[in-house]
Amino acid sequence: MVEWLAFVLLAVIAVGGSLGMLLTMSMYRAAIFLMASFVALAGLFILLQADLLAAIQVMMNVGGMLVMLLFMVALMMDPGGEMMWDMKRKMGLPGFSALSMSMPRSPPPAEAARPEDRPRTGGSNTDWTCPMHPEVSAPGPGSCPKCSMDLAPRAALQPEAAPAADTDTDTYACPMHPEVQSSAPGQCPKCGMNLVPREAAQEPSATTYTCPMHPDVQSPTPGKCPKCGMDLVLQAELQAPAPAATTYTCPMHPEVQSSTPGKCPKCSMDLVPQEDPQAVAGPTAYTCPMHPEVRSSTPGKCPKCSMDLVPDESAAPMAGHAGMQHGGEGGMHHGGDGAMPRMSPAAHYKMMVDMAMSTALLPWAIAIGVVSALLLSWVLLRATWPLSPTGPNADDVSVVGELLLSRYMIGFEGAAYLILAGVIGAVLLGKREHRR
Amino acid sequence: MSGPPLQAYLLLGAVLFGVGLFGVFSQRGAVMILMSIEIILNAALLNLVAFWRFSAPAEYGAQVFFIVMTTIGAIEMAVGLAIVLMGFRNRGSQYVDRFMDMRG
Amino acid sequence: MDPGAALVGLFGTLAVLVVATWLAAVLDGLGRALAVHQPVGLAALAAAPLARLGRLVRRADVIPANADGGLLWSAPVMAVAVVLLLAGVVPLGPGLVIADLNIGLFYVIVLLAPFVVALMNAGWGANAKYGVLGAFRAAGHLLAYEVPFGFAAIGAPMAAESLSLVKIVEGQDRLWYGVWQPVGFAIYLVSAAIITYRPPFDLPAADDLGGGVLADVSGPRYLLLRGSMLALWVLVSALGAVLFLGGWLGPLLPGPVWLVLKTAALMLAMSWVGYRLPRLRVDQMLGLSWKVLLPGTFLHIAITGVVILLQTGG
Numbered sequence: 001m002v003e004w005l006a007f008v009l010l011a012v013i014a015v016g017g018s019l020g021m022l023l024t025m026s027m028y029r030a031a032i033f034l035m036a037s038f039v040a041l042a043g044l045f046i047l048l049q050a051d052l053l054a055a056i057q058v059m060m061n062v063g064g065m066l067v068m069l070l071f072m073v074a075l076m077m078d079p080g081g082e083m084m085w086d087m088k089r090k091m092g093l094p095g096f097s098a099l100s101m102s103m104p105r106s107p108p109p110a111e112a113a114r115p116e117d118r119p120r121t122g123g124s125n126t127d128w129t130c131p132m133h134p135e136v137s138a139p140g141p142g143s144c145p146k147c148s149m150d151l152a153p154r155a156a157l158q159p160e161a162a163p164a165a166d167t168d169t170d171t172y173a174c175p176m177h178p179e180v181q182s183s184a185p186g187q188c189p190k191c192g193m194n195l196v197p198r199e200a201a202q203e204p205s206a207t208t209y210t211c212p213m214h215p216d217v218q219s220p221t222p223g224k225c226p227k228c229g230m231d232l233v234l235q236a237e238l239q240a241p242a243p244a245a246t247t248y249t250c251p252m253h254p255e256v257q258s259s260t261p262g263k264c265p266k267c268s269m270d271l272v273p274q275e276d277p278q279a280v281a282g283p284t285a286y287t288c289p290m291h292p293e294v295r296s297s298t299p300g301k302c303p304k305c306s307m308d309l310v311p312d313e314s315a316a317p318m319a320g321h322a323g324m325q326h327g328g329e330g331g332m333h334h335g336g337d338g339a340m341p342r343m344s345p346a347a348h349y350k351m352m353v354d355m356a357m358s359t360a361l362l363p364w365a366i367a368i369g370v371v372s373a374l375l376l377s378w379v380l381l382r383a384t385w386p387l388s389p390t391g392p393n394a395d396d397v398s399v400v401g402e403l404l405l406s407r408y409m410i411g412f413e414g415a416a417y418l419i420l421a422g423v424i425g426a427v428l429l430g431k432r433e434h435r436r
Numbered sequence: 437m438s439g440p441p442l443q444a445y446l447l448l449g450a451v452l453f454g455v456g457l458f459g460v461f462s463q464r465g466a467v468m469i470l471m472s473i474e475i476i477l478n479a480a481l482l483n484l485v486a487f488w489r490f491s492a493p494a495e496y497g498a499q500v501f502f503i504v505m506t507t508i509g510a511i512e513m514a515v516g517l518a519i520v521l522m523g524f525r526n527r528g529s530q531y532v533d534r535f536m537d538m539r540g
Numbered sequence: 541m542d543p544g545a546a547l548v549g550l551f552g553t554l555a556v557l558v559v560a561t562w563l564a565a566v567l568d569g570l571g572r573a574l575a576v577h578q579p580v581g582l583a584a585l586a587a588a589p590l591a592r593l594g595r596l597v598r599r600a601d602v603i604p605a606n607a608d609g610g611l612l613w614s615a616p617v618m619a620v621a622v623v624l625l626l627a628g629v630v631p632l633g634p635g636l637v638i639a640d641l642n643i644g645l646f647y648v649i650v651l652l653a654p655f656v657v658a659l660m661n662a663g664w665g666a667n668a669k670y671g672v673l674g675a676f677r678a679a680g681h682l683l684a685y686e687v688p689f690g691f692a693a694i695g696a697p698m699a700a701e702s703l704s705l706v707k708i709v710e711g712q713d714r715l716w717y718g719v720w721q722p723v724g725f726a727i728y729l730v731s732a733a734i735i736t737y738r739p740p741f742d743l744p745a746a747d748d749l750g751g752g753v754l755a756d757v758s759g760p761r762y763l764l765l766r767g768s769m770l771a772l773w774v775l776v777s778a779l780g781a782v783l784f785l786g787g788w789l790g791p792l793l794p795g796p797v798w799l800v801l802k803t804a805a806l807m808l809a810m811s812w813v814g815y816r817l818p819r820l821r822v823d824q825m826l827g828l829s830w831k832v833l834l835p836g837t838f839l840h841i842a843i844t845g846v847v848i849l850l851q852t853g854g
Contacts, residue, residue, distance in 0.1 A: 001438075007439070015448070019455055022458065022468075027467075028611075038478060044445070045482075047440075048445070048486060051641070052499065052646075055650045056502070058650050060509075066653070066660075066682070067513070072465070076530070358462045358464060359461070359463070364461065365457075365461035368457055369455060373454025373457075377451070380446040385487070388490065388493055391493055397642060400496050400499045400503075403496060403497060409500070419515070423514050
């Protein structure tokens with residue numbers, strides 16, 4: 001009777017731990033769940049009178065799961081799962097726990113032209129491409145679908161295809177007004193300074209990248225600002241007047257507003273265009289989704305429930321855009337109404353693709369798991385297995401030691417050490433691709 | 437022999453195998469996939485130990501086999517993590533959907 | 541198993557562990573006082589841990605905002621469970637052991653890892669910088685000591701031809717193993733200091749991290765975690781006495797008294813030497829472990845193997 005109780009308890013912990021690992025959003029907890037599951041398996045081995053194997057199971061798996069935990073914390077953006085849990089709660093994503101963060105299974109409906117589709121000032125910059133895959137062409141910044149590197153304007157990558165004014169050594173420009181260019185020395189028509197050759201001028205060329213928040217950071221290649229981690233953008237674009245009403249905001253932090261696409265400084269998610277017409281001047285009123293009587297002119301937290309204040313759409317002056325807004329969010333599930341700024345399906349799609357924890361095969365995976373478990377159970381349970389009349393003899397465990405020390409095992413262990421040495425060598429000595 | 441029969445352990449092993457398979461197909465992060473593979477391996481080893489106990493308890497080679505398989509599992513995790521680490525160094529992400537270069 | 545006997549065994553073990561923890565705190569204070577040449581009365585030393593216990597029990601248990609409650613709660617439970625399971629294997633006398641497993645030493649080595657996981661849970665679950673840093677330093681400790689500890693301790697089973705702790709003690713009736721395995725004994729003591737976070741290896745719960753894994757722990761939870769760290773120190777020292785100093789063997793006095801004396805001597809020595817040395821950084825500790833202790837254990841295994849082969853005539 002005690003054995004049945006122990007078996008049921010350990011079996012529940014084993015299966016529950018494994019399922020919990022797959023359903024939790026926190027990666028640390030996932031590793032701890034799996035550790036608990038394996039320790040429950042060790043308990044089952046003790047029930048099966050294989051004490052040595054139980055000890056080996058605990059030793060290998062606690063250490064192994066600890067290593068997995070360390071890797072996950074190193075490689076993931078959100079190992080504690082807080083950001084994703086927050087997102088699920090605020091946006092009311094359907095699904096149980098981590099299953100809600102799954103890859104969207106169909107692309108969003110096609111939309112009218114978005115701000116980043118508009119041609120930039122400077123015709124050579126409409127075509128963004130991947131440095132490794134020049135056949136990729138996109139109307140705006142993003143990630144290469146083949147290798148997920150950041151796209152860059154084709155002009156920056158193929159200077160010879162760009163208009164000759166970019167890298168021509170004969171070009172002269174004004175140090176104060178870089179857009180003033182001439183093929184001969186002279187005076188700048190705007191300020192009267194002598195025009196200087198491109199290389200001597202300190203003004204940015206078409207391939208200089210700078211940080212929207214720190215203009216003194218300049219770099220010839222795209223990358224991240226060393227001060228704040230935001231993506232560097234072409235300086236030519238910053239100085240050119242941006243198209244009106246293209247404010248970018250973070251889906252999680254609506255108070256973050258930027259006139260250029262990039263990454264949110266708080267959570268490093270990609271900024272999405274905000275269709276809110278108030279974004280041109282910035283929202284003028286903020287309110288709490290749960291307490292509409294709370295109003296503020298600055299973003300912050302509600303004093304009653306400490307939720308983030310969101311822009312107050314009821315003060316929107318342009319009724320004409322309201323139709324587009326409602327049409328845009330028709331497909332979204334509203335759990336916390338108004339807790340997040342309304343995002344177009346495209347932005348929501350992009351965010352889910354970024355953040356997803358499960359692949360698009362999720363329903364198939366569930367089906368495969370259930371069907372395989374049922375099939376295996378049927379195969380294993382319907383067969384009649386030969387059963388030994390006696391149990392194991394507790395004094396024979398030393399046989400295991402003798403078997404382990406036989407010459408075959410030593411050869412096997414030697415092979416294992418060689419493999420490990422190869423792995424360590426590969427990791428330590430392998431060439432790293434030079435990151436941009 | 438009182439206590440759960442062989443079939444109880446086999447059923448539990450089958451269920452764990454299904455959970456592991458679900459994890460392998462549904463997870464996006466490479467490290468999570470490796471952990472699901474570990475679940476599958478342990479389900480098979482549970483089957484092994486159950487059969488040892490109920491069908492051939494005098495055959496201690498089964499325990500040696502368990503030790504060998506667990507060691508292989510640990511080495512496999514090491515190799516898998518090395519691959520994930522190199523991929524992360526080159527691609528900046530551990531998500532398997534970023535590594536689709538060879539897709540048609 | 542008789543449930544009554546099991547309960548008696550459980551509570552008896554708990555009582556012994558509590559007394560042992562108090563003794564450990566006293567010896568810790570004594571070692572520190574001796575190390576810094578500070579005169580201190582024995583009565584004050586004996587009373588200090590009790591006063592601390594009284595304060596901690598009454599103190600509120602402050603939990604930081606956004607902390608992971610499950611992990612925080614699991615940490616002291618796991619730590620105490622590990623300590624209880626370990627205490628069941630240490631033999632106090634010829635028949636005085638709760639469970640004489642024939643994989644005794646291996647069982648001890650296996651159980652040391654979940655203790656580290658418990659401390660890591662306490663650090664990570666606090667959802668604060670110092671806790672997380674302390675948690676990863678504790679993981680570094682685990683990686684550093686696991687192999688040297690195991691290899692240093694393996695000399696005793698090699699000589700006794702058994703992993704059972706009772707048989708290891710019985711094998712030392714002619715000569716203690718620590719006498720002819722000095723390298724292994726020394727490495728064992730250093731590894732024991734690393735695994736129980738004794739100075740100079742006390743980084744994960746150190747003051748420069750504001751307490752590290754214990755930074756956001758207070759009140760009864762702090763009592764349980766600190767207490768289990770001290771209890772682990774006692775158990776590992778007792779294990780050292782069993783493996784290298786002959787356990788309960790000795791003339792005149794009864795076995796358990798000898799074991800207690802030997803354990804106390806080891807603890808005092810570790811404490812005194814530890815407090816005299818400056819605290820080691822993480823990379824220094826890791827370097828010490830991989831570059832000094834591990835080759836030392838290879839040497840120790842070689843020497844021990846040669847001596848055993850010579851004794852048994854090849």
